[in-house]
Amino acid sequence: METIRINQGGKMYGIKSIRPVGGHVIQVVFADGIPESFGDIQVYTSGGIQCADLPGYSTVYRQDGDTVYLSDDGSVHQPPGDPGGQPTEPYVPTLGELQGAKKAEVAAACERVIYRGVSVTLGDGKTEHFSLTEHDQLNLFGKQAQLAAGAGLLEYHADGQPCRYYSAADMQTIIQEAMWHVSYHTTYCNALNMWIAGCQENEEVEEIFYGADVPGEYRSEVLNAYLLQIATIAGGSGDGEAS
Structure with a gap:
């Protein structure tokens, strides 16, 4: 709750x-x-x-x-x-008021999804979950610098777990999946904002929600690339949206 x-x-x-x-x-x-x-x-x-x-x-x-x-x-x-x-x-709110409120709604939803984080399967086959608040994201950027400097073991912790050492390979996996999660949802939210801005009627705005399929005309090439990647992994058609 x-x-x-x-x-x-x-x-x-x-x-x-x-x-x-x-x-x-x-x-x-x-x-x-x-x-x-x-x-x-x-x-x-x-x-x-x-x-x-x-x-x-x-x-x-x-x-x-x-x-x-x-x-x-x-x-x-x-x-x-x-x-x-x-x-x-x-x-009756104006179209502009509804658009502003809807943008705030999807931005808050995007932030919640990002902050919930990702579950990552590590080299030993175990899966751990990592929240991605702004503080967590900054920590992971710091780990990137340690990796670039050649660190073989890096200290970090999964949600609810004590701090421990992760191998360079595991930390790279955590960072890659975290960055993908943040970048995808940021890109998807941007497309939602373009869709909201393009609405001409109040009813159109009210029907938009976080997780909805973005119409093709509002999908950026970056979002299309992400959707193709998701479809390739899932074996689908590339029409899915936020998860």
Whole structure:
């Protein structure tokens, strides 16, 4: 279960989902308990890794049970007028607002997928998992420098495991698979952004999600190369997307 905390506080709150629903509004569905106040929101994966930082969401836009809508511009929901007055029309976000919210949504999803990391099969046949937060990625870049300098054994650790020495061959495998994972998802997210920018109707934007098949006209040559590589490994046609 994903969790959030507010303003870098100590208490963590379990959530079922968090997503943007407008240019300045996000929806948070809580699983167990709701904070008394809000502000800067830090989002964590089920493994406890921070995957997003959403600053300024201090205003409760509206609340429906365990579902809370927060705004970062101080706006609040205006309910319809009373029966004797003129009802207020529900707000319909503009295409630009939906595109901005959708880009933020897929960027957060991409970050979560990257941070979850990769499972790597090492030379002894055992598989270990490695998270890929920004800190982890920087560590691996450092290992590249050690490899280039000719190191035969390199210290590192898999998720939840003590630090140990890895052979140069195993470390090279870890780095290669980690870099492929980061580069592929970054490229795929870029293609999603191109698709979002090309939408002409609100409904088109709303149907896009992380993991969707990107139409051919929005696929870059780099993404096509990745998809061909995936298809070759899987024995498929090359039409798959994010995993």
